[in-house]
Amino acid sequence: MVILREFKKDSRLGITGLGAHMFTFSCFMVFLKLQVLSGIALLSFRAAKAPRDKEHPYGHGKFESLGALGISSMLLVTAGGIAWHAVDVLQGLIASTPDMINGTLQHGHHNNDHGGHHHGIDLEHPVLALSMTIAAISVKEGLYWITKSAGEREGSGLMKANAWHHRSDAVSSVVALIGVGGTILGVPYLDPLAGLVVSGMILKAGIETGYGSVLELVDAAVPPSVLEPIKQTIIQVEGVKGCHRLRGRKAGTSLYLDVHIEVDPFLSVSAAHDIGESVRRQIHKSHSQVTEVFIHIDPSYSECSANKLDLRKSMESEERENSKNISRQQDAEAIVSDILSSHFSGKMSLERTILHSLQGKVLLQVQVSMSPELLIQDAMDIAKEAEKAIIKANSSIHHVSIQLRLGPLISQL
Ligand SMILES: [Zn+2]
Ligand SMILES: [Zn+2]
Missing domain, CATH: 3.30.70.1350 (Cation efflux protein, cytoplasmic domain)
Structure with a gap:
């Protein structure tokens, strides 16, 4: 009650009478903004969680980034509003300091109307009001930490921005408390100064979360x-x-x-x-x-070449060859079947040609079958001849390996 009486006496001095009225209004605006923010957060979070569909084949995740950008820009607006008001009160204080008593006489009636509702804190029941405010601050600050850690765990910019929405609630109440405390202690400058500090905090958070969501929207590199x-x-x-x-x-x-x-x-x-x-x-x-x-x-070319420069060069040349000649598998099959049927028709029959293209070099694996009466040594000699003939047929073929099929053919699907 002592505090209350002192405050009443203080407010009659008319230090922050008009300011209090404006602050109540701006508190309401902040409250309104925060309700809008909750709506944005919820809507964009729900939109982002929807599974991908025909219209959005990459999913709806960007809605979350967009929501985070929206919340961030409104955090910036809130910070601007608080700063604007703090500067306004500060200017009023500086202007009214020399003739404080005159101001009291002019605004006496006004002050009595609004002094009791300064910063939205009910000063008729100071202990209750104070504990309620502190409880609200604790809850909001708690929500900030919970949402923030969840946002960091999931890497969600929206959650981090929304965490700051809770904290801006909490710090606004802290400013209100500091304002009341300042008025009681007779230090009216505390209110606008606290407002400026809080505005700076919200501004920094808004810029950080906003920047993060813009990076997401433009597909910036992941760290x-x-x-x-x-x-x-x-x-x-x-x-x-x-x-x-x-x-x-x-x-x-x-x-x-x-x-x-x-x-x-x-x-x-x-x-x-x-x-x-x-x-x-x-x-x-x-x-x-x-x-x-x-x-x-x-x-992988790691076994063939350790030099990355060589690798890049050969990949480029490979690309060029690929674009020049798109059906090399068919070409290889044609060359091999042509040679085997014209020069080795009675000795082996072609079953499969597998082309490997490594760093621009063509390697052929040729699967054949031969008469079971042949000696393995003879089969090897015939194979060697055939390999030479195939390499001679086309300059791009670097290596040929003829393989005798002994078991059944893998059925082609
Ligand atoms: Zn697959
Ligand atoms: Zn690659």
């Missing part, structure tokens, strides 16, 4: 600290000889990846695909934030 553990997971998968061009982009809590993995160049397509699938499974298992991963399979 190496996120990609490095994923890369470790990939290269530990059995059959993976290396990986490159790992990149990611974020859409809210979703992380989309694409990566080139290097596998043994002599693997079959299905075996290489299986390795790709186990890479995908392992990534999803170890990194739950990854929504989708696109895996491109490259033949």
Whole structure:
């Protein structure tokens, strides 16, 4: 009651009478904004969680980034509003300090009306009002920490921005308390100064979360600290000889990846695909934030050449050749079948030609069958002759290996 009486006496002095009225209004505006913010957060969060559909084949994660941008910009508006008001009160204080008593006489009636509702805190029951305010601050600050840690765990910019929405609630109440305390202690400057500090805090948070959501919206690079553990997971998968061009982009809590993995160049397509699938499974298992991963399979050249420059050069030349000659498998089949049928018709029959293209060099694996009456030594001599003939037929063929099929043919699907 002593505090209350002192405050009443103080407010009659008319230090922050008009300011109090404006602050009540601006508190209401802040409250209104925060309700809108909750709506934005909820709507964009729900929109982002919807599964992908025909209209949005990459999912709806960007709605979350968009919502975070919306909340961030409204945090900036809130910060601006608080700062504007604080500066306004400060100017009023500076102007009214010399003739405080005159001001009291002019605004006496006004002050009595609004002094009791200064900063939205009920001063008729100061202990109750104070404990209620402190409880509200604690709850809001608690919500801030819970939402913030959840946002950091899930990598959600929306949650981090929303956490700051809770905190801006809490700090606004702290400012109100400081304002009341300042008035009671006769230090009216505390109110606007606290307002400026809080405005700075909200401004910083708004800029940070807003910047983060803009980065998400423009598909900015995911930091190496996120990609490095994923890369470790990939290269530990059995059959993976290396990986490159790992990149990611974020859409809210979703992380989309694409990566080139290097596998043994002599693997079959299905075996290489299986390795790709186990890479995908392992990534999803170890990194739950990854929504989708696109895996491109490259033949590994690590055993052929250690020099990366050579590798790049040969890959470029390979690309050029590929574009020049798209049906090399068919070409190789034609060349091999032509030679075997014209020069080795009675000795072997062609069953399958497998083309390998390594660093621009063509290697052929030719599967044949021969008469069971032949001696293995004779078969080897015939094969050597045939290999020479095939290499001579086309300059791009670097190596031919003729293989005798002994078991049944793998049925072609
Ligand atoms: Zn590649
Ligand atoms: Zn697949």
